[in-house]
Amino acid sequence: MKKGLFSLLTVIISGALLLSACSQQSSTPAAEGNAASTTTTTTDQATTETSSGLTELLKATDISKLPELAQKRTDTVIVGLTDPSGAFTPYFQQSGYDGNVSSLLYSSLVTVDNSGVPIPDLAESFDISDDQLTYTFHLRKDSKFSDGSPLTADDVAFTWTILHDKAYDGGYDLLSAHIKGGEAYKEGKAKTIEGIKVIDPQTISVTLDKVNATALLTLGSEVLSKAYYGKDYKFGQLDYIKNLHATPVGNGPYKLEKFIPGQEVRFVANENYYKGKVKIEHFIYKTTEGDTFQFVETGEQDFGGFQATTDNIDRLKKIGFLNLQPYTASNYGYLQFNMEHETLKDKAVRQALTYGLDRKTIYVDSNQGAAAIANIPTPQSSWSYTEDGINPYNYDPEKAKQLLDEAGWKEGSDGIREKDGKKLKIHFIGSKKKGTDVFIAVAKENYAAIGVQLEAEQFADFNSQIAKFESGDFDLVSFSTPILTDPSDGVISFVNGEVKGYNNPKIKELYDKGLATNDIEARKAVYKELYQVINEDAPYIFTSYGKSVYAYNGRIEGFNLNPFRGLSTSIPEWTLK
Amino acid sequence: MSTYLTKRLIYMVLILIGASMLIFFLYALTPGDFVSGNLKMSAERKAELRDLYGLNKPVFERYLIWMKNALHGDFGYSLAQQKPVLTLFNEYIWNSFLLAIVSTFLTWVIAVVIGVISAYKQYSWFDTIVMIFIFAAMSIPSFFIGLFLIKTLAVDLKWLPPGGMMTTGSNATGWAYVKEVIHHMTLPVVVMTLLGVGSLTRYFRSNMIDVIQQDYIRTARAKGLTERTVLFRHALRNALLPAITLVGFELPGLFGGSIIIEKIFNWPGIGQLYMQSFGSRDYPLLMGFTMFIAVLTVIGTLISDILYHLADPRVKL
Numbered sequence: 059m060k061k062g063l064f065s066l067l068t069v070i071i072s073g074a075l076l077l078s079a080c081s082q083q084s085s086t087p088a089a090e091g092n093a094a095s096t097t098t099t100t101t102d103q104a105t106t107e108t109s110s111g112l113t114e115l116l117k118a119t120d121i122s123k124l125p126e127l128a129q130k131r132t133d134t135v136i137v138g139l140t141d142p143s144g145a146f147t148p149y150f151q152q153s154g155y156d157g158n159v160s161s162l163l164y165s166s167l168v169t170v171d172n173s174g175v176p177i178p179d180l181a182e183s184f185d186i187s188d189d190q191l192t193y194t195f196h197l198r199k200d201s202k203f204s205d206g207s208p209l210t211a212d213d214v215a216f217t218w219t220i221l222h223d224k225a226y227d228g229g230y231d232l233l234s235a236h237i238k239g240g241e242a243y244k245e246g247k248a249k250t251i252e253g254i255k256v257i258d259p260q261t262i263s264v265t266l267d268k269v270n271a272t273a274l275l276t277l278g279s280e281v282l283s284k285a286y287y288g289k290d291y292k293f294g295q296l297d298y299i300k301n302l303h304a305t306p307v308g309n310g311p312y313k314l315e316k317f318i319p320g321q322e323v324r325f326v327a328n329e330n331y332y333k334g335k336v337k338i339e340h341f342i343y344k345t346t347e348g349d350t351f352q353f354v355e356t357g358e359q360d361f362g363g364f365q366a367t368t369d370n371i372d373r374l375k376k377i378g379f380l381n382l383q384p385y386t387a388s389n390y391g392y393l394q395f396n397m398e399h400e401t402l403k404d405k406a407v408r409q410a411l412t413y414g415l416d417r418k419t420i421y422v423d424s425n426q427g428a429a430a431i432a433n434i435p436t437p438q439s440s441w442s443y444t445e446d447g448i449n450p451y452n453y454d455p456e457k458a459k460q461l462l463d464e465a466g467w468k469e470g471s472d473g474i475r476e477k478d479g480k481k482l483k484i485h486f487i488g489s490k491k492k493g494t495d496v497f498i499a500v501a502k503e504n505y506a507a508i509g510v511q512l513e514a515e516q517f518a519d520f521n522s523q524i525a526k527f528e529s530g531d532f533d534l535v536s537f538s539t540p541i542l543t544d545p546s547d548g549v550i551s552f553v554n555g556e557v558k559g560y561n562n563p564k565i566k567e568l569y570d571k572g573l574a575t576n577d578i579e580a581r582k583a584v585y586k587e588l589y590q591v592i593n594e595d596a597p598y599i600f601t602s603y604g605k606s607v608y609a610y611n612g613r614i615e616g617f618n619l620n621p622f623r624g625l626s627t628s629i630p631e632w633t634l635k
Numbered sequence: 636m637s638t639y640l641t642k643r644l645i646y647m648v649l650i651l652i653g654a655s656m657l658i659f660f661l662y663a664l665t666p667g668d669f670v671s672g673n674l675k676m677s678a679e680r681k682a683e684l685r686d687l688y689g690l691n692k693p694v695f696e697r698y699l700i701w702m703k704n705a706l707h708g709d710f711g712y713s714l715a716q717q718k719p720v721l722t723l724f725n726e727y728i729w730n731s732f733l734l735a736i737v738s739t740f741l742t743w744v745i746a747v748v749i750g751v752i753s754a755y756k757q758y759s760w761f762d763t764i765v766m767i768f769i770f771a772a773m774s775i776p777s778f779f780i781g782l783f784l785i786k787t788l789a790v791d792l793k794w795l796p797p798g799g800m801m802t803t804g805s806n807a808t809g810w811a812y813v814k815e816v817i818h819h820m821t822l823p824v825v826v827m828t829l830l831g832v833g834s835l836t837r838y839f840r841s842n843m844i845d846v847i848q849q850d851y852i853r854t855a856r857a858k859g860l861t862e863r864t865v866l867f868r869h870a871l872r873n874a875l876l877p878a879i880t881l882v883g884f885e886l887p888g889l890f891g892g893s894i895i896i897e898k899i900f901n902w903p904g905i906g907q908l909y910m911q912s913f914g915s916r917d918y919p920l921l922m923g924f925t926m927f928i929a930v931l932t933v934i935g936t937l938i939s940d941i942l943y944h945l946a947d948p949r950v951k952l
Contacts, residue, residue, distance in 0.1 A: 136803050141911060145717035152715045152915075227687045229673065231680060303717055319726040320903025321800055344803045347898055347907065352790050352797040359803070521667025521916055528671075540675050554677060 112371055112384040118612030120378035125357030128611060133339040135614065135632060137361040137625065138346035138353060142323050145303040146314060147287070148280040149221060149230045150296075159323050159343060160280070161626035163204075163308035165332070167195055167214070168278025170622050173441040174543055175578060176274050180209075180281060180309065180332065184274070186576055193277060194263040202330040203283045204313045211262035215254050216284035216291075218264070218277070219243070222251060225296045235273040238265045246293065271573045271581060272544045283307050311336045311630035321345055337633045354380070354609055361614075361625075366605040367426035380609040381617070386430060387606065388437040388621045390548070391421075391538040392598040393486075397559030399533055401482065406465040408596040411484070411534075412451045414458030414508040415501055421602035424496045432600040434589040435539075435548040439621035441578060442545035442585040448593050458508045467509070475509040483511045487526050488536035490518040497536065530558070536601075543622045545585045546573055552597065560597045643940075647933050654929045655705075655922075656698065662921050663694045669714045669916045688714065701922060711919035715912060720923040723908065730800060731892035731904035734820060738827035739885055745832050750839025751871060757844060765836070773833035781826050781899040788822065795822050798901030823900040827893065838881075842874040849873075879946050883939025887931040 139158055145151040148160045167181040178184060181195040201209035221232040222243045233240055239252025253265040266273055282288075286307045290298045306314050309332070312325035325341040344359060353359040355377055364370045366384060374380055395402045395411075402408060421429045433450055436442050467475035467482050475482040484505065488494040498514040505512045515532075517523035527535050542548045546569065551557050553569045568588040572581055592598075610617060616631040668690050670681045685691040689700070704711060710720040749769075753762040772780075789797035796802065801815045846852065847870055855865045892906030905924070912920040944950050 131804065134804050141907075143716040143718070150717065152717060225687070227684055229676065231677070300712065300717055318903075319723075320730065320907070322803060324804070340804070342804050344799070345903065346798075346901055352785055355790055356793065356797055358797070358799075519665075519667075520914065521665070521672050524671050525666030537674065556678075 112366065112382055112607060114384065116375070116382040118379050118381050119375070121612040123378040124611065124613065125379075128357030128360065128613075131360075132634065134342060135338050135340070135360050135629075135634065136342045136344050136358065137629075138350045138359050139323070139343040140347060141345060142317075142343060144317055144319060145300075146306040146317075147299060147303050148282070149217075149226075149228045150299055150303065152229065158624070158626065159314075160306065160308070161623070162310050162312045162325060162341065162629060163306050163314060164280035164282075164310045165308075166279045167281065168274060169627060170275070170543060170620070172618075172620050172622075173439065174545075174622050175441060176278070179278075181278065184278070186274070190269045190574075190576055191267075192263055192265045193274060194257075194261060195278070197260045197262070198332055199260060201309065201332050203286070203307050203309050204328045204330055205283075205286070205307050206330060207283065207285055208259075209281060209283070209309055210259040211256040212259070213281050213284045214262050215256050216288045217280070217282045218254055219251055220282075220288070220291060220296065223293060223296055225294050227296075230279075232276060235270060235276045236267040237277075238267050269574050271576050272546055274576065275544060281309060283309075312341055315340075331630075333630070336630045341629065357611075361608065361610040363606050363608050365425070366428040366607040369426060370428075371607055374607065374609045377609075379612050381612050381614070383608040383610070383617065383619060385606045385608055385619060385621070386438055387604040388439050388541045388543075389539045390432045390435060390437060390542075390603055391536070391601040392432070392435075393601060394535050394537060394557060394598050395596075396530065396533050396535070397557070397597065398530060399559075401477075401480070402533060403559065404465055405595060406461045407467070407482075408599075409451075410458040410461035410465070410508065411505070411510065412596050412599045413454045413461065414504055414510065415599060416453040416504050417451075417599075417601060418453060420497050420500045421493075424500075425493070428605045429602040430605060432603050434593055434600065435552075435598070436545050436585070436589065437542055437548075437621065438603055440542070440545055440548075442582060442589075444582075444586050444589060446586060447590045451596075451599075453504075455504070455508050462508065462510075469509050473506070473509060474511050481511065482509065483513060484533045485531070486512055486514045486534045486536070487523060487532045488514070488516055489520060489523055490516040494536060534599075538604075541622065541624075545581070549585075549588060549592070552592065557597055560595075562591065562595060564591055565595075643937055647937065650933055651926075651929060655702065655926055658925045658929070659698045659701065659922060660694060662916075662918060662925075663697070665916070667916055669918065672915060701919075705926070710923040713912065713917055713920040715915045715917040716908075716920070720919050723920065724905065724923070724927070727903060727905040727908050728890055728892070730902060731897070731906060732890055733816075734823055734827065734893070734896070734902065734904065735889045735891075737820065738824045738831065739889065741824065741828045742831040742835055745828065746835035746839055747871075747875070749832075750836045751843055751866070751874075753836075754840045754843030754847065754874075755866060769833040769836050772829045777826060777830050777895050778899055780829060781822075781896065784822055784826065785899070795819075798899075800903055820902075823896050823902055826900075827896055835881075839874060839878065842877060843870060846870045846874045876943075876947055879942045880939045882942060883935040883937070884932075886935035886938065887928045890931060891928055 140155050141153065142155045142159050143151075143153050145153070145156050146160050146163060148157070148164050151157060151160065165180040167179060168176050168184065169179040171177050180198070180201065182198045184193060184195045186193055195214065197209065197211060197214070203209055218232060218237065220226065221230060222237075222240050224244050224246065233244070237251055237253040239248055242248040243251045255263045255265075257263060264277060287299060287302060304317065308328070309330070311328060311331050311333070313328045315324040315326040317323050322345065323343040325343075327336045327339050329335050344353070346353060346359070350359060350362045351364075351373070354362040364374065371382065374382055395408055397403055417431050422431065430438065431450070433448050434444070462475055462482070465477075467477045470476040470481065486498070486501070488497065494516055498512070498516075502512045502514070515526070517526065523535075526532060539548060549565075549569060552560060552562075553566050565588065568584055568591065572584040572588060575581060608619065613635040615633045615635055616628070618628050618631060619625070620627045668685070669688065670676065670684045670690070673681070682691070689697065692700075701711070712718065713720055713723055716723055749765055753765050756762055785797050788795045796819050798819075800819050801807070801812070805815060807815050852865060852870055855869045860869075890905070892904040892909065894906040894910050896902065897904040897906045908920070909924050912924075
């Protein structure tokens with residue numbers, strides 16, 4: 059029994075070690091790759107160094123340095139991707155990396171241009187009725203799936219229908235579009251969805267219960283073949299789709315050639331692609347974790363994404379055969395206040411804490427310029443981005459002190475402000491990573507200078523941080539959003555109750571107004587006002603937009619990056635010199 | 636022997652049941668679950684998904700369901716990878732096993748040879764140099780050696796590939812494929828061997844030193860046997876005996892994968908998969924893998940005991 063006990067202990071101990079060795083879950087979008095770690099520099103050094111940062115495409119200086127390995131590949135391009143798992147059916151995949159794969163295998167009805175405005179893709183055109191409730195999609199006459207079968211309105215109707223199935227357990231929320239009769243179908247009260255109408259094989263219309271500006275993109279995504287994915291479909295029964303994950307039938311620029319778990323996803327050009335066969339016959343997503351520098355440098359990979367630090371840019375420039383494209387992420391980082399705590403209910407305190415934080419040092423300088431300061435909840439690339447009437451909250455400790463004084467927080471004997479016998483302490487939670495370390499070090503000093511004490515707690519594991527966040531035991535928490543396509547994505551947390559304790563009826567009103575029309579100019583005006591209100595209210599301290607640099611072989615031409623769709627819309631346009 | 640085995644097997648079953656409960660509850664108690672990490676999802680949808688995945692049931696009921704399915708050979712679907720857990724094991728474990736078996740073999744061979752020689756020539760210059768080298772190799776972190784070798788041998792000298800298991804896009808089959816894999820596994824195997832060889836060498840060296848001082852070695856020499864026979868037949872065999880217990884303990888390590896090495900060398904092994912599934916709280920995969928290691932550990936100890944008995948009949952079971 060002694061041996062037995064010992065083996066049990068071994069299991070427990072090794073389990074515990076594994077737990078403690080766990081690193082944080084990466085939330086960076088897939089195609090960006092894992093940015094290299096950064097080194098902290100002092101403010102002075104960084105300001106002189108940022109002048110060498112990139113602002114536009116830098117062409118390769120010496121293409122002759124291209125390694126033999128890459129030169130030998132004449133009809134193949136290799137790009138790194140963190141971890142595709144093999145579930146290549148859109149809507150039914152859990153990992154964003156599988157999404158990167160399926161976005162080459164499947165086209166969407168509608169896509170967005172470089173500023174986030176919807177444009178037709180697989181659909182030839184779409185119209186929206188005057189009451190903005192009915193959307194009609196006109197499909198191309200000769201559209202085909204990769205197996206050669208025709209793509210018709212029935213396939214679109216089928217796709218929309220199964221996403222309403224009660225057994226659907228994926229992450230896509232088509233119900234948010236509120237198709238007429240959608241709820242009834244989900245509850246099993248109706249055999250079909252009332253709002254979906256197949257008019258002819260090339261035309262399909264859909265009627266919504268209420269006007270929603272995001273519906274066009276939500277509806278206009280990938281189309282699944284009914285003949286392939288629907289032949290075994292019965293209401294409430296979707297498990298069979300799991301067996302089809304590995305053998306996708308799509309309609310995108312590429313077809314799946316071979317998936318080697320943990321190593322590669324190989325693609326071959328789809329001869330049935332509606333825009334015609336793409337120029338580069340073979341494409342490979344190579345599974346690479348962590349720093350991909352060595353693969354880009356040795357020519358094993360044609361593309362890599364890196365954090366745009368001065369060090370990284372200098373290293374990449376030296377390689378010579380790489381084109382460098384700077385890129386600002388379409389998401390934003392933020393520090394959220396817990397406004398259920400009495401102290402932080404006061405807008406003046408929140409503003410003071412924003413003024414009192416030297417965001418430039420924390421996010422821009424310590425990252426060697428690989429970030430830009432954010433002040434509103436939308437990416438710079440979005441059509442809704444504005445700086446008009448937005449307070450930049452430049453670092454101003456004097457202003458912060460004044461605001462706190464006015465709010466009744468007076469400095470106590472130990473230098474920490476107090477009000478009604480309560481000390482002004484901020485309990486911060488964040489992930490365990492280099493950027494958070496920098497934040498804590500600088501913010502502690504910044505806040506001490508204005509009489510606020512910061513207590514920090516870090517989590518190596520993302521789920522643990524979420525659990526702490528949900529328990530409400532914090533004052534300030536650090537997060538970043540996923541990629542934001544529609545401006546409403548960036549503000550929804552202020553109206554759906556996610557930002558607890560924050561309740562401004564004006565926000566709700568403007569949010570609804572922003573979705574109640576498809577006219578972009580009208581929406582721009584609404585979001586501008588909305589951003590001004592949020593900027594004034596300061597429920598978040600907006601922190602930064604991450605900057606990356608994309609490095610790719612100088613022999614690749616036609617590289618045009620869509621900030622909302624990542625690489626997938628650009629890859630089909632590439633050619634090899 | 637057979638009564639011993641029956642007793643051991645009953646113990647093993649009890650241990651595994653205890654271990655499975657402990658592991659299941661530990662995972663269930665770690666904060667967050669499979670859906671909680673998704674910031675984009677609404678609270679209602681999260682509740683719906685918890686219902687679909689059965690995550691809202693009481694922990695004990697979830698355990699019983701898992702146990703029942705596991706006893707029927709069904710370890711469930713990985714939530715994140717959307718594949719049966721056993722299929723995933725089959726896809727990744729053999730890659731880890733390949734690295735582990737080769738490096739373990741090399742580690743043992745090198746450790747025995749160096750251990751014997753340095754024990755025999757204790758305090759000689761060879762012994763000193765080897766010991767310094769071994770301590771150095773043991774104390775340098777694996778990621779450092781790994782990255783250093785990638786930088787020098789792969790990036791600068793271009794002798795070996797910087798990572799992966801085969802050249803990307805390669806269609807090599809048969810012998811060409813084997814050669815490609817050997818080419819790619821050289822660096823990780825070297826690093827794993829360097830890290831493992833230290834402690835094992837010290838172990839053999841000290842065992843050997845103990846044995847050499849025994850009376851029967853003096854007797855053997857006195858009988859006029861050649862030094863070679865004394866060393867390898869009389870001394871080494873006895874020195875290896877305690878090492879047999881270690882063989883069993885290597886078993887889980889052979890299949891468990893190495894998180895750090897696999898990450899550095901971009902090796903498609905199970906260690907990386909396990910790490911990701913922990914981050915996303917992919918319970919079926921976590922449970923399946925940890926239990927698999929638990930089973931191997933228990934079997935490993937049993938094998939050790941039996942081997943020890945076979946090698947040394949004085950040991951009674």
